[in-house]
Amino acid sequence: MIDPAALAQSLQHYLPNQRWFGAKDRKVREVVIEELEVLEKDWPVLLSVECEVVIEDNTSERYHVLVGLRPPGQPATFLEGKPDAVMGEFDLELGHAYGYDALRDPELSLRLLDIAVPQNPPPSRVRPVGAEQTNTSLIFDDKVILKVFRKLSEGPNLDLEVTRALSSVGFPHIAELKGEWTRKGTDLGILQRFLAGGAEGWALAITSLRDFFGTGGDPAQAGGDFGAEAERLGEMTASLHSYLSSAFGTTGGDADAWADVMHAQLQRIHHPDLPSEKIGKVFDELRTVEDPGPSLRVHGDYHLGQVMRTDMGWFVLDFEGEPARPIEERRWPSSPLKDVAGMLRSFQYASRSALMVQEISDSELAKSWEQRNRQAFLDGYVAVAYRNGILPSDTGSMDLVLRAYELDKAVYEVGYEMAHRPDWVDIPLDAVTELLGGN
Amino acid sequence: MSRDFEQDESWFQRAVFYEVLVRGFYDANEDGTGDIRGLIEKLDYLEWLGVDCIWLLPFYQSPLRDGGYDISDFFTVLPEYGDLADVIELVDEAHKRKIRVIADLVMNHTSDAHPWFLESRQSKDNPKADWYVWGDDDQRWSEARIIFVDTEKSNWAWDQARQQYYWHRFFSHQPDLNYENAEVQEAMLGVVRFWLDIGLDGFRLDAVPYLYERDGTNGENLPESHEYLRRVRKEVDALYPGRVLLAEANQWPSDVVDYFGDGDECHMCFHFPLMPRMFMALRREQRYPITEILAQTPQIPPGTQWGIFLRNHDELTLEMVTDEERDYMYSEYAKDPLMKVNIGIRRRLGPLLENNRRSAELFHALLFSLPGSPILYYGDEIGMGDNIFLGDRDGVRTPMQWTSDRNAGFSKADFARLYLPPLMDPVYGYQAVNVESEMRDQSSFLYWVQRMLQVRKQHPVFGVGTLEVLTAENPSVLAYVREHEGDIVLCVNNLSRFPQPVELALDKYAGLTPIELLGRIPFPKIGELPYLLTLGEHGFYWFQLVES
Numbered sequence: 008m009i010d011p012a013a014l015a016q017s018l019q020h021y022l023p024n025q026r027w028f029g030a031k032d033r034k035v036r037e038v039v040i041e042e043l044e045v046l047e048k049d050w051p052v053l054l055s056v057e058c059e060v061v062i063e064d065n066t067s068e069r070y071h072v073l074v075g076l077r078p079p080g081q082p083a084t085f086l087e088g089k090p091d092a093v094m095g096e097f098d099l100e101l102g103h104a105y106g107y108d109a110l111r112d113p114e115l116s117l118r119l120l121d122i123a124v125p126q127n128p129p130p131s132r133v134r135p136v137g138a139e140q141t142n143t144s145l146i147f148d149d150k151v152i153l154k155v156f157r158k159l160s161e162g163p164n165l166d167l168e169v170t171r172a173l174s175s176v177g178f179p180h181i182a183e184l185k186g187e188w189t190r191k192g193t194d195l196g197i198l199q200r201f202l203a204g205g206a207e208g209w210a211l212a213i214t215s216l217r218d219f220f221g222t223g224g225d226p227a228q229a230g231g232d233f234g235a236e237a238e239r240l241g242e243m244t245a246s247l248h249s250y251l252s253s254a255f256g257t258t259g260g261d262a263d264a265w266a267d268v269m270h271a272q273l274q275r276i277h278h279p280d281l282p283s284e285k286i287g288k289v290f291d292e293l294r295t296v297e298d299p300g301p302s303l304r305v306h307g308d309y310h311l312g313q314v315m316r317t318d319m320g321w322f323v324l325d326f327e328g329e330p331a332r333p334i335e336e337r338r339w340p341s342s343p344l345k346d347v348a349g350m351l352r353s354f355q356y357a358s359r360s361a362l363m364v365q366e367i368s369d370s371e372l373a374k375s376w377e378q379r380n381r382q383a384f385l386d387g388y389v390a391v392a393y394r395n396g397i398l399p400s401d402t403g404s405m406d407l408v409l410r411a412y413e414l415d416k417a418v419y420e421v422g423y424e425m426a427h428r429p430d431w432v433d434i435p436l437d438a439v440t441e442l443l444g445g446n
Numbered sequence: 447m448s449r450d451f452e453q454d455e456s457w458f459q460r461a462v463f464y465e466v467l468v469r470g471f472y473d474a475n476e477d478g479t480g481d482i483r484g485l486i487e488k489l490d491y492l493e494w495l496g497v498d499c500i501w502l503l504p505f506y507q508s509p510l511r512d513g514g515y516d517i518s519d520f521f522t523v524l525p526e527y528g529d530l531a532d533v534i535e536l537v538d539e540a541h542k543r544k545i546r547v548i549a550d551l552v553m554n555h556t557s558d559a560h561p562w563f564l565e566s567r568q569s570k571d572n573p574k575a576d577w578y579v580w581g582d583d584d585q586r587w588s589e590a591r592i593i594f595v596d597t598e599k600s601n602w603a604w605d606q607a608r609q610q611y612y613w614h615r616f617f618s619h620q621p622d623l624n625y626e627n628a629e630v631q632e633a634m635l636g637v638v639r640f641w642l643d644i645g646l647d648g649f650r651l652d653a654v655p656y657l658y659e660r661d662g663t664n665g666e667n668l669p670e671s672h673e674y675l676r677r678v679r680k681e682v683d684a685l686y687p688g689r690v691l692l693a694e695a696n697q698w699p700s701d702v703v704d705y706f707g708d709g710d711e712c713h714m715c716f717h718f719p720l721m722p723r724m725f726m727a728l729r730r731e732q733r734y735p736i737t738e739i740l741a742q743t744p745q746i747p748p749g750t751q752w753g754i755f756l757r758n759h760d761e762l763t764l765e766m767v768t769d770e771e772r773d774y775m776y777s778e779y780a781k782d783p784l785m786k787v788n789i790g791i792r793r794r795l796g797p798l799l800e801n802n803r804r805s806a807e808l809f810h811a812l813l814f815s816l817p818g819s820p821i822l823y824y825g826d827e828i829g830m831g832d833n834i835f836l837g838d839r840d841g842v843r844t845p846m847q848w849t850s851d852r853n854a855g856f857s858k859a860d861f862a863r864l865y866l867p868p869l870m871d872p873v874y875g876y877q878a879v880n881v882e883s884e885m886r887d888q889s890s891f892l893y894w895v896q897r898m899l900q901v902r903k904q905h906p907v908f909g910v911g912t913l914e915v916l917t918a919e920n921p922s923v924l925a926y927v928r929e930h931e932g933d934i935v936l937c938v939n940n941l942s943r944f945p946q947p948v949e950l951a952l953d954k955y956a957g958l959t960p961i962e963l964l965g966r967i968p969f970p971k972i973g974e975l976p977y978l979l980t981l982g983e984h985g986f987y988w989f990q991l992v993e994s
Binding site: 316 | 730732734738742916918920921922943944951953954976
């Protein structure tokens with residue numbers, strides 16, 4: 008069909024330009040085609056390719072590429088203005104062809120769905136989802152969404168694994184699982200119901216902040232108050248944790264183990280304004296908590312961008328965990344307060360980024376919004392979590408565990424911002440100061 | 447009168463209704479109170495505005511302790527309003543202008559001054575002894591909530607004459623009729639027939655959920671009540687095809703749909719929760735308060751329709767919102783305790799929207815494009831205000847403001863004789879807000895409403911089309927598509943007080959061209975890519991999607 012060597016050669020240039028490619032900062036030494044399945048052998052041709060990408064530092068990553076092939080002269084308006092989506096020219100038995108990212112091609116996208124996870128009746132329309140980091144998603148007829156995994160891992164894909172498990176225990180706040188795309192034990196994609204009419208939690212929070220910054224005063228009295236939403240979000244989050252514990256089980260929490268992981272990260276991250284010693288003391292204090300509550304499988308990368316407001320309330324998206332952590336580590340059980348901490352940090356991020364976007368200098372405004380919604384979220388969370396027995400036995404312990412996780416998250420953010428957005432590093436640093444008691 | 451007009455039995459699915467308080471509309475006989483002859487004189491205005499059906503508040507004989515909802519004779523017109531001949535002439539004159547007329551009818555109760563009640567209370571064995579709901583125990587049916595919590599302590603009231611309690615779901619001067627009694631059922635059917643024979647086009651049936659009582663229930667939405675309504679409908683279908691029954695059931699949509707039956711009960715029901723949700727969406731600057739309630743609104747049987755409104759003569763209804771939302775609505779809209787009445791807020795649309803023209807336009811654009819037949823409240827089309835210092839619900843029942851002349855052009859009577867003073871404040875008073883000056887000004891709100899109604903009339907899709915809410919990443923934008931027999935209309939609304947961009951996934955309509963409906967302006971053709979629109983503060987678009 009296609010010469011694997013020629014394809015590998017093209018991919019070596021193609022891959023580093025893809026948004027979902029993880030090792031952009033390093034040179035690709037070699038691409039090895041490991042699996043090549045011909046999904047459609049007639050024009051336009053469709054291939055599903057798994058390849059190993061060997062990086063200059065001798066590490067390697069596995070990726071999933073969908074190749075579309077058409078003869079020259081066939082117009083492809085869907086590629087206009089997207090030179091990065093083109094792989095090059097190839098000689099096939101069918102004739103000369105140019106290759107490109109098949110997920111840009113509506114015809115092949117519909118064909119792919121029909122082959123990978125056939126639907127009855129087959130959809131007639133497809134559109135891609137906008138900005139995505141690690142996967143590529145397609146929406147069919149505004150009814151189902153196919154997420155094609157790009158970076159492949161040993162063992163089950165985390166998102167699919169958790170979605171499958173939560174579906175089996177009947178958790179109502181995830182998009183219903185409609186199908187799985189798996190080949191020889193490798194998970195390649197997940198099909199879910201499309202949450203029509205939904206908007207990201209982040210967008211809603213920013214809407215609220217925009218309104219609040221326009222009026223000021225008491226955030227609870229502002230027209231665009233987010234408090235009730237935050238409270239319902241907290242309730243849903245506690246319910247998520249209950250379902251996760253039904254699906255994956257729970258154990259008694261091991262505060263020592265949690266503290267070890269936090270310390271390990273703290274040692275990796277250095278910034279002149281990061282008071283590592285004081286933070287370390289908080290982590291050590293965590294070790295002394297007698298009943299830190301249960302340990303369970305958590306979302307792991309929980310923030311306003313991972314939840315969606317729909318007409319049926321809040322939904323959780325994307326269970327892949329923090330992309331920077333190794334896969335196995337993302338499966339480790341931890342305190343559910345880790346997710347709570349993630350969302351609380353997100354409230355601060357939302358309020359601060361709104362300040363920056365609107366060029367407002369009154370940081371007290373941002374703080375009062377954050378306080379209001381932080382409290383509302385916690386109220387909602389605790390009310391449900393308390394009933395379901397997933398909290399530490401006393402509030403003092405809960406505060407300690409939560410504070411440690413918030414600091415841990417802020418430390419992670421300092422590292423992230425230093426690498427990606429140095430201008431933003433003050434946001435987590437200010438949070439650290441705040442969490443350590445304002446000194 | 448054209449035959450089409452008469453024969454169109456589904457008219458109410460596309461109609462624009464206009465709620466009139468006869469008392470407050472126009473005073474023809476100069477006694478200080480509006481009357482039916484006054485309304486006849488103003489029919490040309492309503493025709494010009496584009497109204498399809500007038501809804502009259504109760505015009506029956508009444509001691510007027512509850513705005514006429516306390517009827518003391520179903521067959522007589524309140525003398526201040528006119529007489530039967532006036533009603534007949536009103537119906538004829540309206541029909542000449544292709545305007546229909548429906549009227550309020552209270553089925554649940556009468557006034558305590560009604561001869562039926564006067565007779566019933568005489569003894570326990572008179573011929574009408576059983577026409578009302580009597581009992582020795584005032585604790586029976588304690589599960590039934592008290593609706594007018596501000597004035598009533600119990601649903602039972604003691605009658606000195608009969609030495610028994612009588613049942614009343616509303617005010618204690620409004621005893622409930624006993625529908626267990628076959629004679630009562632017949633008598634009320636007689637009332638229905640009487641007015642339909644005169645030519646009325648239907649009824650707005652007041653307080654229908656409460657007709658029956660049953661032990662161990664809250665006395666709302668009982669199967670027996672539905673059965674009686676089906677009986678009324680059967681009568682209407684058999685003898686008066688094309689007339690409508692519009693049910694007032696202030697309940698959650700999933701309960702209200704029961705009043706449509708299988709298309710064999712009421713033709714129309716009010717959609718109550720939509721309206722407070724619209725106010726909330728505007729305050730929150732996001733669409734979920736609206737889309738949530740739309741998602742919770744069940745499909746209705748073919749041949750039926752919702753009645754939707756922004757305001758009416760009663761309070762902004764908050765019974766059906768959750769406690770948290772009710773608190774929120776109170777804190778936003780009723781900072782002044784005088785504005786609270788029962789579980790609602792007595793304000794007109796203008797003051798509720800702080801006299802903001804743009805948000806008033808947005809609200810009307812939503813009202814005219816969401817599924818249902820819109821019901822306008824008299825005076826809202828010119829942006830009238832209210833007077834919160836008047837008692838009970840009178841604050842939103844002040845005289846219609848026709849001109850800047852004496853008494854707002856409503857009446858030539860002495861000012862002191864007016865049933866209520868017209869508004870005279872500098873913002874909403876008749877000097878500033880009146881029909882005459884708005885009709886002179888092509889850019890007035892009145893003209894804008896009239897123009898919108900013209901456009902709506904050209905597109906039956908607004909009345910009978912399907913609804914699909916579109917996905918937009920921007921939560922401040924509410925976009926939906928209405929579709930009916932190839933007529934496709936896209937409505938995009940900005941709920942924010944700031945300008946907003948939105949990208950809409952319109953790939954389903956790729957190749958079509960959006961034509962803006964007010965100015966017939968063609969917009970760029972829809973392609974495969976998301977369609978980008980920008981909206982001004984509280985802006986909206988209505989597009990028809992057409993083959994280019």
